[in-house]
Amino acid sequence: MAIMLLRTTTDELVAALDGVAAGRVLVPSDPLYENALRLYTRSLRGRPDVVLQAASIDDVTLAVRTTASAGLPLSLRGGGHSGAGFAVADGGVMLDMSRLNRVRVDAGADRAHSEPGATWGDYDRATQRHGLASTGGVVSTTGVSGLTLGGGIGALRGLRGLSVDQLVRADVVLADGTLVTADEVRHPDLFWALRGGGGNFGVAVRLEFALYPVRRMVTGLLGWPLERASEVVGAFRRVADDLPDHIVCELVFTAPEGVPSILMTPRVIGTDSEPLLGPMRATGPTLDTVTEQSYVNGQRFMDPMAEWGMRHYWNTCTLRHIDDEVIATIARHSAGAPSPSSAIIVEHLHGAVSRLPAHATAVGFRHAPYNVFVEAKWTDQADDGVNRAWARQVVEALRPHSAGGAYVNYLPFDASSTDIAEAYGESNFARLRRVKSRYDPANLFRGNQNIPPM
Ligand SMILES: Cc1cc2nc3c(=O)[nH]c(=O)nc-3n(C[C@H](O)[C@H](O)[C@H](O)COP(=O)(O)OP(=O)(O)OC[C@H]3O[C@@H](n4cnc5c(N)ncnc54)[C@H](O)[C@@H]3O)c2cc1C
The missing domain is CATH 3.40.462.20 (Vanillyl-alcohol Oxidase; Chain A, domain 3)
Structure with missing residues (x-):
């Protein structure tokens, strides 16, 4: 159920999250707040009212519903490597998912299931226990989700393509707080858009990749x-x-x-x-x-x-x-x-x-x-x-x-x-905008290379 907030103060935001979230809620006066803002880049353009360090997918849903109903900014922090500093919102909530960093490997099916805060170091260590890999970033501290959703250029690109080319399924918390699974059959347009459209369509809380033998x-x-x-x-x-x-x-x-x-x-x-x-x-x-x-x-x-x-x-x-x-x-x-x-x-x-x-x-x-x-x-x-x-x-x-x-x-x-429209090319950009209008018509997910709804 959405939490309705009219003019939301930081206190009201904290009240909506604290005690409800399983993870830690940090405000600027908290000694741990500054630490949560230490990311790859120091070129940050704002400060969130609250940092929610998600400890579960329910925390992700809570952050999405709370910010959507209050009309507040929401930023997503996976690996924290965005050079543009997109992980940090100016006001509103920074959803820090770095603690959700497990990678489960189903070696029999050649599949990896990655949580939203996993880094490529987490991913490569887990998959290499089975002698498997998929295209990932070339620095181990980069986040799996932020890199993949934008495309993903890595060492395996010649053999297997971009990271998105090995993405077979994604569980996504949408702007209305619902959790959906997107793949070639379910929500196929969303699945297409996730493979390059960045964080524009929702919070990817689980990414499933095809794996290949690499030693x-x-x-x-x-x-x-x-x-x-x-x-x-x-x-x-x-x-x-x-x-x-x-x-x-x-x-x-x-x-x-x-x-x-x-x-x-x-x-x-x-x-x-x-x-x-x-x-x-x-x-x-x-x-x-x-x-x-x-x-x-x-x-x-x-x-x-x-x-x-x-x-x-x-x-x-x-x-x-x-x-x-x-x-x-x-x-x-x-x-x-x-x-x-x-x-x-x-x-x-x-x-x-x-x-x-x-x-x-x-x-x-x-x-x-x-x-x-x-x-x-x-x-x-x-x-x-x-x-x-x-x-x-x-x-x-x-x-x-x-x-x-x-x-x-x-x-x-x-x-x-x-620049953003040209990056995608005319027809991909038009299709992305149609998908955006369907899945995030109010543009909650706008702290990114934004694809505006139509
Ligand atoms: C040192 C370094 C090395 C790099 N190497 C490579 C490389 O080898 N190949 C390559 O392709 N790129 C590389 N990059 C670029 C990288 O793809 C981007 O910086 C990417 O945004 C990093 O993702 P992140 O999760 O770490 O970033 P974050 O700063 O945590 O997130 C950036 C944005 O990604 C989106 N996002 C993150 N997680 C989610 C999620 N779960 N659901 C929805 N949206 C999400 C959000 O919009 C978020 O604001 C590198 C960057 C750095 C700093």
Whole structure:
């Protein structure tokens, strides 16, 4: 039953939640409140009146019903990795689901059932006990649900596609507080929209994934001085179109310890790495940490590079190609980055990602051979302006080479409605809006890259 609140004060909000919720209810005067707001990014744009640390699905329903009936903002915190800071509402309720982090594996059926606060570390550890995996993020502290609902680019993408391509079912608490199961048969339109539409349609309280056998991988870093970018990318280009599905990689333009560099992160599922490592090692990298290792270790070797508590501004675009002009543009902007911690990451997309038709899921970038993630990262609030401007300039400079579409999880907090529409493409966006109108007509779930109801 909905809890009716007219003009809701924080006290009334607390009264509606405290003692009713199984989880902890935190207000700004609580010593644990600030801790709950410590997330990947420190670039937060508001503070919630209340944090509800959900201890059950009933707590999720309670938060949804309470905020919906009071007309208050509601934000969802899964792994807390949104660079746009979407996990934190300005006023209203921040629903922190990080304690709901169990992953149950049904090895006989090759299925994993993930709770909303599970991270990829939780997920990979649970599934690897059975020698199984599905496409997940490349840093172990990223949330399974936030990453998946936006699309999900990971090491298994060449073989198995995006994370959404292995999603087979989702239990979702809708804006009216009802719990539904969405799959190809039940609520098929909702299921389609969840696969790329982000947190726009409800709270996913259980995600079920198909799993595949995976044991070992070959990964690590190759590195060269930035001046060699053209030669290095030239070597990659010669093999890129023929790479087998089990090999993917990213090119990273950044300045580790202040030294402008181009890095490559090969991610080879299994041990046959020669098609990529042969030609890349032949160029004589000055850094080479690439080794064969367990899948779990390979999925967390980048964790030390993803420290929490810095300031961020993200931006993104796709690319049709990475010719010399594109690489010169990226190298020039990388060398001119106001912060040495910032990076321009080019993700190679091929294999299973691009074999699915563009409209099979809501994701709007699967046709692109390359995806660019611009991560501006710095420490001092006084430098917000210059770092944000830099990330915008990188994308503007690359726009003439765009393949169209974009990955919504990498868009900035202030992406325009046009940016979001273009990210999905015209027909996917129109369909998403129809689904939104049906499942969240009052736009309760708006603290995200928002898809407005019609
Ligand atoms: C260090 C780092 C590494 C990354 N690596 C990758 C990568 O390898 N591949 C990739 O594709 N992306 C990657 N990302 C981007 C990532 O996909 C997004 O940041 C994503 O939003 C993280 O999800 P989260 O649950 O951790 O985020 P949160 O900040 O907890 O949530 C962000 C938003 O996701 C939505 N959401 C979260 N949980 C739910 C839920 N249960 N139901 C409904 N909506 C929900 C909500 O709108 C929420 O506000 C990375 C990000 C970081 C910071």
